[in-house]
Amino acid sequence: MRTPDTFIAALGSFLPATVTTEQAVAQGLYPAETAEIHELGGAAVAGPIPAPEMALRAAEIAVKRSGLAADEFDLMLYASTWLQGPEGWLPHPYLQRHLVGPIPALEVRQGCNGMFSALSMAYEYLRADADRRSALLVAADNFGTPLMDRWRMSALFIAGDAASAVVLTKTDGFAQLLSVCSTSIPEAEEIHRASEPLFPPGVSLGRAPDFFARLQEITAKVAAAPESPLGAAMARVREEIPVVVGQALDEAGIGLDDIARVAFLNCSREATEQRCMVPLGLPMEKSTWDFGRMIGHCSASDQILSFEHLITTGQLRAGQYLLLFGSAPGVLLSAAVIKVLRDPGWTE
CATH class of the missing domain: 3.40.47.10 (Thiolase/Chalcone synthase)
Known part of the structure; x- marks a missing residue:
């Protein structure tokens, strides 16, 4: 899909400190043989910081960098893959409450491609109305839960905790989608x-x-x-x-x-x-x-x-x-x- 006149005004992230594979091997968390074969160096570990809080911090950085006011957004999309909080609760209202207010918002569940789907949906939503100008896209996950072993869930990767944010706009930006x-x-x-x-x-x-x-x-x-x-x-x-x-x-x-x-x-x-x-x-x-x-x-x-x-x-x-x-x-x-x-x- 072509996305004419669609710009990226800012990016933001929350990336906690890395636990290295050497540390994980020493602690018995990560197999030494796997570390040698796949050459992975470590993973960002957020500890008890909830995914929605990480998303909020990344979004605040992106909004500040964009120069837009928090109330200038027309849409917010929240991409996630793992548990976000209490069952029966949704994460994106947390960011509405603390940052952008009652704009249209929804959670995107497209696995690790959630941000691609968010880019597509945001573009379509903004172009559908000439008065719509900007969208905030976020993604966040914290895998440090009892039911997830970040070090052994796959031999091909180690799960890291992080959040990212993109400000998409029809007006101007440092990059163009x-x-x-x-x-x-x-x-x-x-x-x-x-x-x-x-x-x-x-x-x-x-x-x-x-x-x-x-x-x-x-x-x-x-x-x-x-x-x-x-x-x-x-x-x-x-x-x-x-x-x-x-x-x-x-x-x-x-x-x-x-x-x-x-x-x-x-x-x-x-x-x-x-x-x-x-x-x-x-x-x-x-x-x-x-x-x-x-x-x-x-x-x-x-x-x-x-x-x-x-x-x-x-x-x-x-x-x-x-x-x-x-x-x-x-x-x-x-x-x-x-x-x-x-x-x-x-x-x-």
Whole structure:
């Protein structure tokens, strides 16, 4: 989807201190062999800070940097993947109460691609009415709960706690959103479910999610029958990666060679290579893996945190293009292209 006249006025984040893999191995939290194989450096750990509070802090920074007043927003979208607070309670009214007031707001549950869906929805909402000008997009998760073992939930990543925020506007910004595209492969939904029953949900029984066990089960199933419908579905996921990215690039009016950097999910080197950079034919030097490996997989915030890091460290400058790419259960693949227009003025 082309997104003409859509700008990013500011970014914000809340990123707590990192616990290194060396510390985690010494404490018996993280297997030493896994640390050696996957080269992950650590994870941001928020302790008892609730996800909505982290979201509020990131949003306050983004709003302040944007120069907009808190009451100038027309929409707020809140992306999340894990538990946010008391059951039967929603997180986005917390930010309405403490920051933006009673504007239209809703929670987006699209897994780790929540911010891509938020970008699409915000663009459509703003363009539907000439008087609507700005939207606030946030994402936040704290995985430090008894039913989540951040260090062992997957061999391919360590779960990190963080929040991110984007101010999207139709008027002006330091960067321009040129396109955002998604495609789904629903026949592959079993990949993230495996044989786990749909009801009652495991978490309601006090069972911690084990994404690695599900991956092992699916991998073995496909290895035993590569020509099965599941094997075909997994193959299609790989085939669709350059397709959805190509669509985003075409709609942005640029080619792959124009991309200066790529922000993907914060996962192992192997996963980053095989699920993003190799399918696109790009070198790892263009990825943000070196940054992401130190903070963990921060759910829907990964790409926005990397975007902010590139801007604040001067690694992405005016005139350069950034590709955001992600995948989520479903299977959902999403890509977005952003052009940096100028220094935002808050890189200090």
